[in-house]
Amino acid sequence: MSTDGLIKNIFSRYCLIGLFILGIVGLILNTLIFTRKTFRQNSCVHYFLASTIANYFVVFFILPSRIFSDGYDLDPGQYNLFYCKIRFYTYFTAKSLSSWFIVLACFDRKMSSSLNVHRRAFARPYISRWMIFITTCIVLIFYCHVLMFYEIDDTKECNGRLGFYRLFNDSFYLVGYSLLPPLLMLIFGVWTIVSTRRLRRIVPRVGRRITSLNNHDNALMLMLLVQVGLISITAVPHAVQKLYSTLTLYDPKDEFAKTVENIFVIVVRTISFFNHSCAFYILTLSGKVFRQELCKIMKEIICKTRHEPRRTDYQLRTQVPTVKLDENDR
Numbered sequence: 001m002s003t004d005g006l007i008k009n010i011f012s013r014y015c016l017i018g019l020f021i022l023g024i025v026g027l028i029l030n031t032l033i034f035t036r037k038t039f040r041q042n043s044c045v046h047y048f049l050a051s052t053i054a055n056y057f058v059v060f061f062i063l064p065s066r067i068f069s070d071g072y073d074l075d076p077g078q079y080n081l082f083y084c085k086i087r088f089y090t091y092f093t094a095k096s097l098s099s100w101f102i103v104l105a106c107f108d109r110k111m112s113s114s115l116n117v118h119r120r121a122f123a124r125p126y127i128s129r130w131m132i133f134i135t136t137c138i139v140l141i142f143y144c145h146v147l148m149f150y151e152i153d154d155t156k157e158c159n160g161r162l163g164f165y166r167l168f169n170d171s172f173y174l175v176g177y178s179l180l181p182p183l184l185m186l187i188f189g190v191w192t193i194v195s196t197r198r199l200r201r202i203v204p205r206v207g208r209r210i211t212s213l214n215n216h217d218n219a220l221m222l223m224l225l226v227q228v229g230l231i232s233i234t235a236v237p238h239a240v241q242k243l244y245s246t247l248t249l250y251d252p253k254d255e256f257a258k259t260v261e262n263i264f265v266i267v268v269r270t271i272s273f274f275n276h277s278c279a280f281y282i283l284t285l286s287g288k289v290f291r292q293e294l295c296k297i298m299k300e301i302i303c304k305t306r307h308e309p310r311r312t313d314y315q316l317r318t319q320v321p322t323v324k325l326d327e328n329d330r
Contacts, residue, residue, distance in 0.1 A: 007263050011270045012070035016063060019270070019277040023059035026280030027052055033293045043128035044112075047105035050132045051279075054101065057094035058276040062087070066273075070266065077158035081151065084158035089146045092173070097139050098276060099181040099235070102227050104131055106188035113195045145169075162249075170243040178232075178239035185228040226282055230275050238272035241265055 030052045039045040065087055069075035077084040112123035121127070149161045149169075160166040241264060253261070 008266050009071065011266045012067065013072075015270050016067045016071065016273065019273050020059060020063045020067065022281070023055070023063065023273075023277030026278060027056055027059060029294065029297075030280045032297055033290065036293055036297075038289075038293060041125055043123050043125050044105050044108045046125060046128040046132065047101045047108060050136075051098045051101035051105075054094050054097040055276045055279065057090055058098065058273065062091050062094065063273060063277070066269070070269075075158075078152065078156040084152055085147045085150050088150050088158065089143060092143045092146055092177075093139050095272075095276065096143070096177050097136060099177060099231055100135055100139065101132065102231070103181050103184045103188070104128075104135065106185045106192070106228075110188045110192045110195070113192050166246050167243075170239075170246045174236075174239035174243050178235040182228050182232040182235070185231070189225050189228060227275075227279070230279070230282055234271050234273075234275040237268040241268050 031049070033039070034045050034049040034052060065075075065077075069077070077087055108123050108128065111119045114120050145165075146160075146169075149165045150158060151161055153159055153162070160169045245261070245265070
């Protein structure tokens with residue numbers, strides 16, 4: 001087996017399958033934590049939960065399709081045009097929504113630290129639900145072009161139509177998913193920290209009350225900043241690779257260059273799924289409140305598993321046996 005074939009198998013099979021398993025566990029635990037009563041009235045957590053739901057589509061639909069296509073050469077998108085379009089439509093919308101919901105979470109934290117009462121009103125649960133709905137509609141409508149211009153090319157590969165559209169699609173993927181969301185997250189995150197410190201210094205009492213400087217807010221801010229770094233590291237290389245492949249599509253390349261490019265494609269494509277599969281583990285490491293809620297959930301599960309057998313044994317010991325009488329005994 002060639003070097004690029006070996007590396008392709010390692011990343012496309014074992015690494016992606018590992019990310020799939022980690023993603024299932026992490027997303028379920030994320031959902032359990034974000035739906036806890038502790039976070040239910042926090043508008044920022046609503047965006048985290050929405051991002052988790054978007055990641056469900058990435059992990060449960062996109063990841064398996066990538067495992068079968070790259071790892072085992074089983075790709076219905078090579079001959080089924082409907083599957084080709086739906087797969088990439090889901091790919092772009094789910095990954096984009098996952099990032100843009102985190103942008104909204106950063107903006108929510110910025111608004112909650114404002115001295116203006118009207119701006120602070122933005123950081124409310126019902127506002128967050130409307131923002132999630134509107135953002136979802138915008139992204140779903142915007143990516144409708146994928147349903148029209150994605151096709152199966154001469155190499156039996158599902159891809160955007162050659163020419164201006166593919167360049168537009170790859171460029172927008174780079175800017176709209178890999179560059180703009182992390183940049184906005186960073187701007188809102190730094191802006192929130194600066195506003196918080198300024199309020200504490202200028203108006204100590206009001207600043208402490210308005211910005212809600214408690215453990216939950218500090219933990220959420222740290223989790224957001226960690227998310228910014230993670231999205232930047234994992235998303236940018238794959239988007240750059242897609243744009244580079246489109247720009248150099250007709251350039252002559254020797255066998256070594258093709259091998260290096262193929263290896264790079266597999267590696268950055270695998271890395272791009274890391275943020276969607278492992279967000280839970282990053283948040284657990286960075287958020288103290290997050291870890292506390294996880295411990296509470298685990299304790300509740302352990303207590304249930306310990307008590308249920310005891311109740312069952314007691315019922316078995318105290319149960320009155322029923323004796324079925326024959327007709328002669330009646």
